Amino acid sequence: MNIFYNEKDKAFKLRANNTDYMMKVCEEGYLAHVYYGNKVPDEDLTYLLRLDESPFTPATNDRDRASFMDTLPFEYPCFGLGDYRESAFKIMDADGMSTSDLRYVSHKMYEGKPKLEGLPATFATEESGCSTLEITMYDKYADIEVVLIYTAFDKLDVITRSAVITNKSEKPFKITRALSACVDFDTDKMDMITLNGSWARERAVERCRLHHGKQLVDSCRGESSHQNNPFVALCDNNADEDKGEVFGFNFVYSGNFYAQAEVTQHKKTRFLMGINPLDFEWLLEKGESFTCPEVVMVHSDEGIGKMSRTFHDLYRNNLIRGEYKDKRRPILINNWEATYFNFDTDKLIDIAKEASKLGIEMLVMDDGWFGHRDSDNSSLGDWFVYEKKLMGGLKYLVDEVNKLGMKFGIWFEPEMISPDSELYKAHPDWAIQIKGRPLTLCREQYVLDYSRKEVRDYVYGMMKKILDSANIEYIKWDMNRQLTEVGSATLPAERQRELWHRYVLGVYDLMDRLTTDYPHILLENCSGGGARFDPGMLYYSPQIWCSDDTDAIERLKIQHGTSMCYPCSAMGAHVSDCPNHTVGRNTPFKTRGHVAMVGTFGYELDVTRIPQEDRDAIPAQIEEFNKFNKLVRTGDHYRIGNMFEDNTWDAWEFVAKDKSEALFEFVQVLGRPNERSRRIKLKGLEADAYYYEENEPDKKISGAALMNAGINIAKMWNGDGLYGDFCSKILHFIKV
Ligand code: DGJ
Numbered sequence: 001m002n003i004f005y006n007e008k009d010k011a012f013k014l015r016a017n018n019t020d021y022m023m024k025v026c027e028e029g030y031l032a033h034v035y036y037g038n039k040v041p042d043e044d045l046t047y048l049l050r051l052d053e054s055p056f057t058p059a060t061n062d063r064d065r066a067s068f069m070d071t072l073p074f075e076y077p078c079f080g081l082g083d084y085r086e087s088a089f090k091i092m093d094a095d096g097m098s099t100s101d102l103r104y105v106s107h108k109m110y111e112g113k114p115k116l117e118g119l120p121a122t123f124a125t126e127e128s129g130c131s132t133l134e135i136t137m138y139d140k141y142a143d144i145e146v147v148l149i150y151t152a153f154d155k156l157d158v159i160t161r162s163a164v165i166t167n168k169s170e171k172p173f174k175i176t177r178a179l180s181a182c183v184d185f186d187t188d189k190m191d192m193i194t195l196n197g198s199w200a201r202e203r204a205v206e207r208c209r210l211h212h213g214k215q216l217v218d219s220c221r222g223e224s225s226h227q228n229n230p231f232v233a234l235c236d237n238n239a240d241e242d243k244g245e246v247f248g249f250n251f252v253y254s255g256n257f258y259a260q261a262e263v264t265q266h267k268k269t270r271f272l273m274g275i276n277p278l279d280f281e282w283l284l285e286k287g288e289s290f291t292c293p294e295v296v297m298v299h300s301d302e303g304i305g306k307m308s309r310t311f312h313d314l315y316r317n318n319l320i321r322g323e324y325k326d327k328r329r330p331i332l333i334n335n336w337e338a339t340y341f342n343f344d345t346d347k348l349i350d351i352a353k354e355a356s357k358l359g360i361e362m363l364v365m366d367d368g369w370f371g372h373r374d375s376d377n378s379s380l381g382d383w384f385v386y387e388k389k390l391m392g393g394l395k396y397l398v399d400e401v402n403k404l405g406m407k408f409g410i411w412f413e414p415e416m417i418s419p420d421s422e423l424y425k426a427h428p429d430w431a432i433q434i435k436g437r438p439l440t441l442c443r444e445q446y447v448l449d450y451s452r453k454e455v456r457d458y459v460y461g462m463m464k465k466i467l468d469s470a471n472i473e474y475i476k477w478d479m480n481r482q483l484t485e486v487g488s489a490t491l492p493a494e495r496q497r498e499l500w501h502r503y504v505l506g507v508y509d510l511m512d513r514l515t516t517d518y519p520h521i522l523l524e525n526c527s528g529g530g531a532r533f534d535p536g537m538l539y540y541s542p543q544i545w546c547s548d549d550t551d552a553i554e555r556l557k558i559q560h561g562t563s564m565c566y567p568c569s570a571m572g573a574h575v576s577d578c579p580n581h582t583v584g585r586n587t588p589f590k591t592r593g594h595v596a597m598v599g600t601f602g603y604e605l606d607v608t609r610i611p612q613e614d615r616d617a618i619p620a621q622i623e624e625f626n627k628f629n630k631l632v633r634t635g636d637h638y639r640i641g642n643m644f645e646d647n648t649w650d651a652w653e654f655v656a657k658d659k660s661e662a663l664f665e666f667v668q669v670l671g672r673p674n675e676r677s678r679r680i681k682l683k684g685l686e687a688d689a690y691y692y693e694e695n696e697p698d699k700k701i702s703g704a705a706l707m708n709a710g711i712n713i714a715k716m717w718n719g720d721g722l723y724g725d726f727c728s729k730i731l732h733f734i735k736v
Helices: 046-050 065-071 303-318 345-358 393-403 422-426 453-469 493-517 535-540 552-562 589-596 612-634 703-708
Strands: 003-006 011-016 019-025 031-038 089-092 103-111 130-139 144-153 158-167 173-185 190-198 201-209 213-218 228-236 246-251 257-263 269-275 282-284 289-291 295-300 332-334 362-365 407-412 474-477 522-525 543-545 602-604 636-639 649-655 661-668 677-680 690-693 696-702 711-714 727-735
Touching: 003 103, 003 130, 011 130, 011 144, 011 158, 019 046, 031 046, 031 173, 031 295, 158 173, 158 282, 173 246, 173 295, 190 213, 190 257, 190 552, 201 552, 213 228, 228 257, 228 269, 228 303, 246 257, 246 269, 246 303, 246 535, 282 289, 282 493, 295 303, 303 636, 332 345, 345 362, 345 393, 345 612, 362 474, 393 407, 393 453, 453 493, 493 522, 493 535, 522 535, 552 589, 552 649, 552 661, 589 612, 589 661, 589 727, 612 649, 612 661, 612 727, 661 711, 690 703, 696 703
Parallel strands: 332 362, 332 602, 362 407, 407 474, 474 522, 522 543
Antiparallel strands: 003 011, 011 019, 019 031, 089 173, 103 130, 130 144, 144 158, 158 289, 158 295, 173 269, 173 282, 190 201, 190 228, 213 257, 228 246, 246 295, 257 269, 636 649, 649 661, 661 727, 677 711, 690 696, 690 727
16 A cells, blocks of 8 residues: 555655645645645645745634635645635536535545446556545535545556545535646746647647746647647656656547646646536436546656656556557558559458568558549448449458468447438438537538447447458547537437547447457557547557658657657557658658658558559568567667757667667758768666667776767768668667
């Protein structure tokens, strides 16, 4: 058990590896935050609460109420009682009132970690070890109970948080704000790091200094979004990859989220994360409960890099599930950029024939195989085979591909419905809509009302028929539009605003059924590229398509940003053709391989039509991927270059957990005049050990020298010396 309670001071301490998180129940029953940071031997630091908050003096009863309420670091701040900072919890009661007042009632502590009903969440394993603290808070006026759930991991600097709200009264009330976590920091001297972007340039790293007022990232699009990711890190102003204190927050949720830092009048910072309160309401009838999704909090005292590695370890071991969790993923070839909608059985078999000769292991048939879909303007929802394209049927195609020794994968977009579909003709009310208003199209499609079980059941029935009709071993689950006119034909008026969240719960329900019924199928999530790259999705799919931008150079930034909290082994990354379809750039085939092999690896091109020399390079590229994949999947990832700061080069490293080997990758993005070589310092090696590069076994260099003095990377030229931009290199260091 790594949770301690000191009855005398009513003080809690959670220990997660080298991190302590401390709280205290004040004499009024408020739950106050005391400390979050490196572990300390002390059981009780509650003196901190008295230092600069003169009105807050335990054991006296003459407090200045207003001042106290607006400065106390509340663990779960309520609205309406004088805490004018953003609150975590707000209601609308049967009398139209929004004030609530949660006070401590009791707590319990136990080994392990509870499941969150209907929601994805990290889990404990025997190796990881976890302890959980549940603190019950109660509003005696409204008869509302909120159980705050904290889990501390034994061997990782990770604490997770959630809350369960229950209506104990006879009367119903509405929750209008139910965030999952609040942390009040005693300083404003922090930077906020966020991952922002757009389609084809997801998760660009942005960093800014906190300032007075509220700084937030959020999504109100119905998915976690291309635009902002549910991740925030707050760090020392001078923290970098390798030093400084960092607090990382990631929301295990795939819908509307909210993550805000607020610098207050006293130069302190309140951080909040949870479901976006915008347009959110949830009605709780007598006895009903609402569960807030999980927030993962990671503490690092060794910079941003260590925070990322902690997230990676947690997600690889305690979030991702299924048969492929710890396995190398099959090397696939996807026909999207090869053919778009223009394919048929013969074309796919041609691609598979050529691919199988080169060592590619799976053919993925992307969008366009169902209904009468020849472009994006029809057939979503009609999950039956388009016979004109798949002559001979799906089973014939899959069998032919299997005969080549390859697996077969298929694309679905289960949450969508085209106006031009049989499904829409039969069930126009199944689309999310507001009665009497026109429906807005986006990519020629509407969104299905996944709050309705009959809708989910029907879609799943169609998917099952397809999955049972042939030997399908992989699914790409796509989602290509955001939500508008959010209304359901069946929810009563007082529950309409629940649709945002009910939609996400419906998606989780279907993914749960799918992964339970077909445990051998590898599920890859996708949303118009990487609009749903979030931990909620990782719980169901061990890999997520990172971005529709497959250009190797653009990918340097996208994958760098994604690695802030998501493991590289979960990033869908493919070698595609040139000029690149998104940016029109030409890059060496080798570099495309080096960048894709950091992720799941595969090909997204017409292998029958690419230049012969590229085709010839594929077997060796696959060999290289296979050689290093275990290291990429299980090793520690170090970012060395940073294209957001210097767009002339990038580099990164994967180091084995036992430090016995390291893979170093370097990309010379833009050649610079008069620069013959560049000195780069490696990271994460054993300082006292000696290493050699695989191709120079006689040259032994100490880990200390490699990390402190570095190595020289000579300027590279591509092929016959025509150009140097976009060249790449990998080095494999092995411990003597
Ligand atoms: C968006 C995805 O990101 C692409 O890879 C592709 O599957 C298309 N959708 C198909 O419509």
